[in-house]
Amino acid sequence: MSDEGTIFDKIISKEIPADVIYEDDFVLGFKDINPQAPVHVLFIPKVRISTHNDINTDNVDYVAKMHLAINDYVKEIGEAENGYRVVMNCNENGQQTVYHIHMHLLAGRMMNWPPG
Incomplete structure (x- = not known):
């Protein structure tokens, strides 16, 4: 992984603008630039966890807070x-x-199954 970080790191640090709809100390939510539904928002932790495989006991609270932010x-x-x-x-x-x-x-319309 590059020392420059990901595009999401740059959004968190405000180097790149985003249409932010949610923010707290742990989670950032912003509109997807290529929406696939009337509501398409990305929720990210404010620490980089590279993949789902990298979720562990040290960072799982960020994932839980992402779910709570979505619920709100x-x-x-x-x-x-x-x-x-x-x-x-x-x-x-x-x-x-x-x-x-x-x-x-993703929200605002009927979701199809299977998705892909």
Whole structure:
């Protein structure tokens, strides 16, 4: 991994702008630049955890706080009862493109299954 970090590190440090919809001390949520649903928000921990495989007892609190942030946000926008999808990709076959874990929140339409 480059010492420069990922694009998400640069968004966290405000080097790159993002349409931020949620922020606390542990989690940042911002609109996806290529939305796949009327609501498509990425939630990331403010520490770099490269893949799902790298979640451990030292950083699992960040992952829990990501879930809580999503719960708060879907209630705030009125999608909690309608339903939504939360997705985390892992490594190449899982289509992970940024090696800083992130949860995709997709809402605002009926989700299809299987997804891909």
